[in-house]
Amino acid sequence: MFGNNNSVTVFDFGSKNSKMIQTHFKDKTIVVDFYEIVPTPEDAIKDGKIADYNKLVNIMTTMVKKAKGKGNDNRLVLSSSEVVIRSFDLPKMEYGDLKEAVKFEMAVLLPEKIEHYVVDCSVSEEFMKINDEGNEVKMYQVQAVAVSKRIVNDYLDAMNKVGAKISVVDVQSNCEIKLFTSGAKYFVDAQGNTADEKNVAIIDFGHQKTSVTILEDNKVFLHRVLHTGGRDLTKIISEALDLPLDEAENWKHNNDFAFLRKNAMNEVESILYDEITKVFHDITMEIYQVIEFFISMSKRKKLDSIYLIGGGSLIPGIGEYIQQYINVHTEVVSKLSNVNFSKLEKSSDLAFLSDCLGAAIRRG
Ligand SMILES: Nc1ncnc2c1ncn2[C@@H]1O[C@H](COP(=O)(O)OP(=O)(O)OP(=O)(O)O)[C@@H](O)[C@H]1O
Ligand SMILES: [Mg+2]
Structure with missing residues (x-):
């Protein structure tokens, strides 16, 4: 209600x-x-x-x-892109002390004084570790966020x-x-099958930016904001077709983007679509680099799936394009x-x- x-x-x-x-x-x-x-x-x-x-x-x-x-x-x-997200391994302690310890760790990562940030943290995992003296100690894996006040x-x-x-x-x-x-x-x-992968990238295709959140074992591994998005496609469409931005935006919403999937095109088509494909390629390339970094650093050396959300995920065929380029199973989130x-x-x-x-x- x-x-x-x-x-x-x-x-x-x-x-x-x-x-x-x-x-x-x-x-x-x-x-x-x-x-x-x-x-x-x-x-x-x-x-x-x-x-x-x-x-x-x-x-x-x-x-x-x-x-x-x-x-x-x-x-x-x-x-x-100014939201800072990190994971830390810290000895188990009270929440108040934990927050202070996180602030201490975060302070060195932030461009301004820690007092200028709102800092929050949550425990994502509890585990045991053998310390230098050979004793077992309880540890926390902590997920921390800092945003400018x-x-x-x-x-x-x-x-x-x-x-x-x-x-x-x-x-x-x-x-x-x-x-x-x-x-x-x-x-x-x-x-309609439930997603049960553990290493996934969730990509939000926005207008000015594309945000990549990668989870390893269901915990955040990294969050990267790329400064490219739907706006770059609209701009290039506007230039290539000599249309005002609002008309280019409409064109984008109503085009089937089949040129991303086919090779045979007449000359006019190919000049037109080459430019658009290039922007597409550049955005995918940036995502690819973030994912390659994850794969090289991850324990299993594998990303199971990519999920696409955000307005940009409505571009027809974008899932297939990314899947082919990055070679990782890709789903456009069209239902929940x-x-x-x-x-x-x-x-x-x-x-x-x-x-x-x-x-x-x-x-x-
Ligand atoms: N049907 C469609 N086909 C293609 N692109 C679309 C479609 N509908 C919306 N978009 C694009 O999605 C983008 C807007 O998505 P969204 O609302 O998620 O962005 P935003 O949250 O406002 O942007 P940001 O997060 O970057 O500030 C625009 O670039 C828009 O052109
Ligand atoms: Mg957005």
Whole structure:
């Protein structure tokens, strides 16, 4: 029900689209009572940060008004290349001490003083280790996140201004990890089979950026934000076809991208599509490099699967293209299990909402 204690509202402001979902849980099922995907004003968001406060407040006002009923649990998804995520192995200790130890470890990795960051951590694994004296000691594998206070406070201030108090700020990789590793098993392949791989890459194809989150044994191994995305394709289409950006954007949404899969083309076609294929190739190449790095560092020297989410995952054939190029099984996330929409306008809307759905899941 709307606005009951159980309901969670999640906001995700992307550079192209702003998303909002209102959900409640029925056992493990995420029931989406209501959702909205609306265009973000141009240049309001850059690399996940507020770049134009007034423009963003406008869209926030629209989103908050659309939210039906006022729940107390409003959450925000944050995704920026400035979010720092690391894993540390530390001796088992109380949470308060653990947080201090994590801050100490993080301090050397961050460009500014640690006081300027919000730091959070959670234990992903407990294990035993033999120390230098030959004794067995209990250890924690800790997942730590640091985000500049300025980035977080900008959002909290803006949301406060429009009358929605944010209770939880969740980073994108954490949302994806919760959605993938949760006992409820939300990820399924196109045939509806539950995803049970342990080493996976979840790739969010956004507009300005493409985020790669890699899990090893179901725990985060790395989160890398590439500064290329759907926008680069739109730009090149606009140049190649001499179209204004909005028309190029429409062209992109309605093209079948068959040129990525076939060789035989007439001359005009091939000149046109060469450019587009090149951008595609460049983005895939960057992803390939991140994945190669993971494979070389991982214990099993293997990535089991790649899952694609985000608006860019709607490009026809993108899954096959990546699978062929990187030689790793690739699924475009076109359905989720244990997620019930009261009303899903278009099945393609799901591509935009995975991060919000992950944020709705409680930790642990
Ligand atoms: N049907 C479609 N076919 C191809 N591309 C699409 C389609 N629908 C949306 N896109 C592209 O998806 C991108 C927007 O996706 P999304 O909303 O996930 O990005 P965002 O979160 O706003 O961006 P970012 O995370 O980079 O700030 C745009 O580049 C858009 O052109
Ligand atoms: Mg996004």
